[in-house]
Amino acid sequence: MGKRHSVIVGMTRSGKTYFTKHVLKNLQSQGYHTVFFDPKHDDDYADLGEVCTTPVEFYAKLLKKVPRIVYRPSPKKDERADELSRIIEMMFSLGKKPGFKRMRRIVAIDEIQLMVKKGTNDGVEMLWTIGAGMGIVGIAITQRVQLLNETCWSQSENKILFKTDDRPEYLRSRNLDHYSDQRDFFLDSKNRYYYYATTGDGKWKVREPVSDSISSNVGTPPTIKPPSKSKGKPIGNLKTQRFMGLKRW
Numbered sequence: 211m212g213k214r215h216s217v218i219v220g221m222t223r224s225g226k227t228y229f230t231k232h233v234l235k236n237l238q239s240q241g242y243h244t245v246f247f248d249p250k251h252d253d254d255y256a257d258l259g260e261v262c263t264t265p266v267e268f269y270a271k272l273l274k275k276v277p278r279i280v281y282r283p284s285p286k287k288d289e290r291a292d293e294l295s296r297i298i299e300m301m302f303s304l305g306k307k308p309g310f311k312r313m314r315r316i317v318a319i320d321e322i323q324l325m326v327k328k329g330t331n332d333g334v335e336m337l338w339t340i341g342a343g344m345g346i347v348g349i350a351i352t353q354r355v356q357l358l359n360e361t362c363w364s365q366s367e368n369k370i371l372f373k374t375d376d377r378p379e380y381l382r383s384r385n386l387d388h389y390s391d392q393r394d395f396f397l398d399s400k401n402r403y404y405y406y407a408t409t410g411d412g413k414w415k416v417r418e419p420v421s422d423s424i425s426s427n428v429g430t431p432p433t434i435k436p437p438s439k440s441k442g443k444p445i446g447n448l449k450t451q452r453f454m455g456l457k458r459w
């Protein structure tokens with residue numbers, strides 16, 4: 211996820227921000243500079259970096275090369291959308307300057323639908339169209355596939371779906387019939403925090419919940435017993451799931 215754009219979709223409490231935190235912590239330990247754009251001002255995720263609330267403060271942190279930043283925008287829709295565009299533009303313009311060129315950056319945008327006006331946001335479009343070439347990669351997080359703008363969806367190689375309540379017809383229109391076929395599995399509370407993912411090779415797999423070994427400072431999460439005996443391995447294709455009794459039909 212450090213190299214290609216990603217989308218993360220799931221209903222409320224499905225585990226998408228927790229997953230994002232796990233990914234960001236991992237990438238931080240590999241030397242990536244991370245920005246977590248957090249319109250919800252969620253205290254559970256405040257330890258992902260130094261918190262700032264205005265583009266000016268953000269720019270000062272970029273200049274100081276602060277490696278981990280949490281940006282909390284204004285609660286007003288117009289303002290927060292503009293703030294997102296502005297901070298993305300700042301990263302792009304600074305990325306061209308000597309001393310900043312080789313930096314690898316990840317920008318995770320939580321509840322991205324809150325910042326996208328009339329289906330688009332200049333910063334989001336810029337990030338998803340030319341960001342990867344400049345070493346700036348995006349993670350778009352939202353509640354339904356339908357809420358994602360087309361550019362984010364089509365330009366993201368990594369697609370991660372937790373349980374969603376997108377309509378089956380809509381999922382079909384995005385070639386996700388195979389996900390709607392498995393929705394009962396994801397909706398079952400026994401399988402909470404499981405997700406369905408592809409890395410852009412056309413293959414989708416059901417994956418076990420991420421575990422907290424890296425992102426370990428928000429209290430002890432509930433223990434989740436994987437339904438299979440294989441420890442920590444991703445669960446394979448549909449056939450394997452049936453074999454393991456994961457699917458109930």
Ligand SMILES: Nc1ncnc2c1ncn2[C@@H]1O[C@H](COP(=O)(O)OP(=O)(O)OP(=O)(O)O)[C@@H](O)[C@H]1O
Pocket residue numbers: 220221222223224225226227228229403419420421422428431432
């Ligand atoms: N893999 C996991 N292991 C243990 N606990 C988890 C896991 N994923 C999520 N949780 C817990 O479940 C709760 C909801 O997770 P999270 O905040 O990621 O949901 P969300 O999809 O971002 O929902 P929201 O729409 O409310 O932001 C949190 O308390 C989180 O700590």
Ligand SMILES: [Mg+2]
Pocket residue numbers: 226227228320
């Ligand atoms: Mg969340």
